[in-house]
Amino acid sequence: MESEEFEAGGVADEMTLQIEDGRDWDHVCQDLRAMVSADAFQRWFGTARWMGVEDGIGSLAVPGEIHQVWIETNYLPELTMAVSQTYEEVREVRVLVCDSLAVAGTPSNSFFSRQQQRPTKSAMLEGEALERRTKSAGLNTSCTFDRFVVGANSQFAHAACEAVAKKSGLGYNPLFIYGGPGLGKTHLMQAIGHELLRCQPGTRVIYLTCEKFTNEFIDAVRRGDIEKFRRRYRSSDVLLIDDVQFLGGKERSQEEFFHTFNTLLDGRNQVVLTCDRPASEIKNLEPRLVSRFECGLTVEMQPPEMETRMAILKKKSMEWKVRVDESILHFLAEKIRTNVRRLEGALMRVATYASLAGESVSVEKIEHLLRDLLREEASRQVTIDDIQKAVAEHYDLRLADMTSRRRPASVAFPRQVAMFLSRTLTKGSLMEIGEAFGGRDHGTVIHACKKITGKINDEPGLKDAISRIESQLRR
Amino acid sequence: MKAETNPQHHSGLPSMKFRISKEAFLDGLQKVQHVVSSRTTLPILSNVLLVAKDGRLQFTTTDLDVGITGSVEAQIEKEGATTLPAKRLVSIIRELPASEVDVSVDGKNHASIRCGPSFFKIIGLGEAEFPPLPDFEGAKIFKIPQATLRDGLKKTSYAISTDETRYVLNGIFTSFRDGKMTLVATDGRRLAMVDADLEFPASHETDVIIPTKAVQELQRLLGDAGEVIVKLSDSQISFTVGDSLLASKLIEGNYPNYRQVIPGDSNERVVISREALLETVRRVSLLSSDKSNSVKLVFSENHIEVTANSPDVGEAQESMDVIYQGPPMQIAFNPEFLQAPLRALDTDDIYIDLIDEMSPGVLRIEGTFLYVLMPMRVTN
Numbered sequence: 059m060e061s062e063e064f065e066a067g068g069v070a071d072e073m074t075l076q077i078e079d080g081r082d083w084d085h086v087c088q089d090l091r092a093m094v095s096a097d098a099f100q101r102w103f104g105t106a107r108w109m110g111v112e113d114g115i116g117s118l119a120v121p122g123e124i125h126q127v128w129i130e131t132n133y134l135p136e137l138t139m140a141v142s143q144t145y146e147e148v149r150e151v152r153v154l155v156c157d158s159l160a161v162a163g164t165p166s167n168s169f170f171s172r173q174q175q176r177p178t179k180s181a182m183l184e185g186e187a188l189e190r191r192t193k194s195a196g197l198n199t200s201c202t203f204d205r206f207v208v209g210a211n212s213q214f215a216h217a218a219c220e221a222v223a224k225k226s227g228l229g230y231n232p233l234f235i236y237g238g239p240g241l242g243k244t245h246l247m248q249a250i251g252h253e254l255l256r257c258q259p260g261t262r263v264i265y266l267t268c269e270k271f272t273n274e275f276i277d278a279v280r281r282g283d284i285e286k287f288r289r290r291y292r293s294s295d296v297l298l299i300d301d302v303q304f305l306g307g308k309e310r311s312q313e314e315f316f317h318t319f320n321t322l323l324d325g326r327n328q329v330v331l332t333c334d335r336p337a338s339e340i341k342n343l344e345p346r347l348v349s350r351f352e353c354g355l356t357v358e359m360q361p362p363e364m365e366t367r368m369a370i371l372k373k374k375s376m377e378w379k380v381r382v383d384e385s386i387l388h389f390l391a392e393k394i395r396t397n398v399r400r401l402e403g404a405l406m407r408v409a410t411y412a413s414l415a416g417e418s419v420s421v422e423k424i425e426h427l428l429r430d431l432l433r434e435e436a437s438r439q440v441t442i443d444d445i446q447k448a449v450a451e452h453y454d455l456r457l458a459d460m461t462s463r464r465r466p467a468s469v470a471f472p473r474q475v476a477m478f479l480s481r482t483l484t485k486g487s488l489m490e491i492g493e494a495f496g497g498r499d500h501g502t503v504i505h506a507c508k509k510i511t512g513k514i515n516d517e518p519g520l521k522d523a524i525s526r527i528e529s530q531l532r533r
Numbered sequence: 534m535k536a537e538t539n540p541q542h543h544s545g546l547p548s549m550k551f552r553i554s555k556e557a558f559l560d561g562l563q564k565v566q567h568v569v570s571s572r573t574t575l576p577i578l579s580n581v582l583l584v585a586k587d588g589r590l591q592f593t594t595t596d597l598d599v600g601i602t603g604s605v606e607a608q609i610e611k612e613g614a615t616t617l618p619a620k621r622l623v624s625i626i627r628e629l630p631a632s633e634v635d636v637s638v639d640g641k642n643h644a645s646i647r648c649g650p651s652f653f654k655i656i657g658l659g660e661a662e663f664p665p666l667p668d669f670e671g672a673k674i675f676k677i678p679q680a681t682l683r684d685g686l687k688k689t690s691y692a693i694s695t696d697e698t699r700y701v702l703n704g705i706f707t708s709f710r711d712g713k714m715t716l717v718a719t720d721g722r723r724l725a726m727v728d729a730d731l732e733f734p735a736s737h738e739t740d741v742i743i744p745t746k747a748v749q750e751l752q753r754l755l756g757d758a759g760e761v762i763v764k765l766s767d768s769q770i771s772f773t774v775g776d777s778l779l780a781s782k783l784i785e786g787n788y789p790n791y792r793q794v795i796p797g798d799s800n801e802r803v804v805i806s807r808e809a810l811l812e813t814v815r816r817v818s819l820l821s822s823d824k825s826n827s828v829k830l831v832f833s834e835n836h837i838e839v840t841a842n843s844p845d846v847g848e849a850q851e852s853m854d855v856i857y858q859g860p861p862m863q864i865a866f867n868p869e870f871l872q873a874p875l876r877a878l879d880t881d882d883i884y885i886d887l888i889d890e891m892s893p894g895v896l897r898i899e900g901t902f903l904y905v906l907m908p909m910r911v912t913n
Contacts, residue, residue: 095891097796124789127699131721132907281768282598282782285700310574 201248209366223253237359240399461496549613570596694720728901747781799886801859818868820849
């Protein structure tokens with residue numbers, strides 16, 4: 059009906075290009091006309107627009123749902139045959155509803171991105187298309203692999219994510235990333251989405267937080283269009299869900315999630331999840347979900363160590379094009395240990411301050427500037443009390459055993475571990491530590507530290523135990 | 534009260550007590566039992582709410598999408614309410630010998646059912662948990678003759694789509710516009726539409742989609758005489774017939790522009806006796822193959838030949854006298870889709886308007902009914 063009008067709207071170019079390509083929709087139409095009645099052709103295909111081929115799947119945009127329903131139920135064999143006579147690689151044709159075809163005008167942008175394989179298409183257009191795909195997938199444009207600083211703390215997680223991005227659907231499914239806040243779980247997860255959209259533009263990537271998933275589910279239940287909700291999520295090729303710990307205690311969402319999850323896994327579609335704790339520690343999560351979460355690859359992200367923190371700060375200051383003195387970067391990296399997001403925030407504040415003040419900034423000034431942040435960071439530092447609790451829990455002792463005079467090996471050894479951890483994780487002096495362990499003197503603490511340091515390298519079990527307690531304390 | 538001889542432990546006075554004839558009890562239950570939820574997540578939804586009040590026993594069931602309530606006369610000895618497992622209750626009452634049934638419910642919602650020598654005790658749930666039916670305050674009200682609505686639903690409901698991925702088609706599109714009520718159902722291969730004149734204020738003009746389940750319940754509810762009162766709010770619809778009430782959620786979303794489907798001027802019209810065609814198609818379709826599942830109509834002057842064949846089984850052929858003046862042509866249809874409207878209609882003759890063998894046929898009657906049917910591909 060309004061065919062001339064939308065051809066005028068920037069589509070003409072593409073038409074010409076397709077003809078240059080030697081394959082065009084007109085050709086398909088000729089074949090199609092021979093297979094359906096003249097009336098049916100005019101009625102159902104007259105207003106349709108060809109959207110090109112991607113991964114063997116051709117797309118046809120139609121102006122209304124009725125066109126979609128009728129073509130899909132009655133003319134799909136003819137359409138597919140006609141298309142495949144012109145486009146040999148096409149295995150399947152999808153009919154999509156495109157509202158803007160009904161109201162004459164330029165075709166919907168989202169369909170643009172489906173048109174690939176146009177040799178003269180400029181890089182700029184390609185970039186735009188990628189950006190659009192990225193946005194519709196719900197991804198943050200800055201979370202890509204090349205912006206991620208890899209350290210020993212995140213090496214494994216990074217490698218796993220890259221592997222997933224390279225061959226989606228194989229091996230690590232689901233990929234379950236866990237770790238404390240601000241360590242880059244979301245960044246890595248979104249990077250997978252970006253990489254896939256960049257390399258395989260046809261992939262349907264959906265990123266959302268678990269909270270959004272739950273809310274949408276509740277909305278869908280309330281509105282009664284649960285089918286639409288299911289179709290949306292169960293048809294994704296890659297589903298990225300952030301902060302799955304929010305599922306805890308939400309029974310019906312868990313149920314729905316379980317089925318979505320199974321559908322995707324059965325269809326060999328990739329699922330990536332992040333969480334602030336291991337799956338088994340999510341409260342009120344059905345055991346069958348826990349085991350599903352654990353059936354793929356689970357990777358942990360640790361807080362970065364000093365070198366990585368420095369590297370992050372340097373990379374960020376380059377990205378933001380700010381010059382900050384090495385000593386100040388060092389000061390920040392030293393003080394802010396547990397959270398990369400906070401580290402970046404601090405750098406931003408320092409940079410802003412420096413550009414406003416115009417004077418050279420000293421470490422003292424920075425300390426004053428960031429006092430609230432540093433105080434909070436300090437308060438998040440581990441205390442001897444925390445260590446005693448964690449160690450007692452780990453070795454299944456009473457907290458009182460930490461400070462008691464009793465000295466059987468079953469008690470004395472864990473106590474020494476606790477002293478060692480107190481020495482390495484807190485700023486307490488030998489005296490203070492000894493005092494906290496039932497008024498022992500500093501010599502006892504030194505002895506404990508020496509003993510554990512010695513054993514740590516000989517006994518792999520001990521090393522594991524200590525690093526587990528440590529990571530628990532840092533959470 | 535005299536000492537009872539039943540093997541029942543007394544747990545205080547009954548909180549509800551009534552006597553009712555078995556037939557009335559079963560009748561009341563059967564009117565509401567189809568709505569009972571199959572979802573197991575909320576046990577209360579598999580129960581029927583019983584309310585004994587003012588000499589009547591009221592039954593209510595809901596699955597949260599559709600709710601239905603009705604009542605029958607009963608001798609109420611103590612007014613009260615409880616909920617009991619619907620399926621179980623129906624199977625018990627159905628098996629009772631035809632006579633009076635005594636029911637008493639204690640404070641813990643344990644119901645004792647006595648009928649002659651039989652005694653049953655079933656455990657129910659408190660009525661407070663039972664979800665209330667929606668409120669229709671401020672709703673638009675339509676009054677429709679029951680026969681009109683029933684007729685309209687009968688002529689369209691068989692064409693409703695069962696494909697859940699196209700949820701907007703899982704119901705009857707009901708439009709109140711231009712002094713008419715229009716009902717439409719389609720599944721992508723056929724479309725049925727009925728128009729009926731109806732008086733309502735212009736401010737009431739609206740379109741809604743009534744879900745399949747509500748349509749089925751409504752068809753059970755509607756009779757030949759009297760009016761049904763329809764209340765419409767933004768997302769809900771209710772139908773009141775006598776003291777029965779059916780409430781349902783509406784399907785949200787926009788119904789596709791179905792008018793696009795209706796063909797323009799036809800070339801040829803054939804007039805056929807409805808019953809004769811129905812019988813012929815039914816007989817001939819016995820030999821249509823599972824694979825093609827079609828019957829072929831071969832037209833010649835005032836004559837059609839209905840044929841079917843399946844390669845490994847055999848073939849069937851039957852000829853009919855019709856009124857047809859056009860050129861010879863043939864067209865194939867799915868026999869079930871061709872029979873469905875013929876069963877739902879009640880006129881003597883029907884018209885089929887045809888364009889060519891690849892275009893949809895349109896079945897009409899003397900009246901405001903229309904059925905668009907896509908032809909099958911004929912493989913020679």
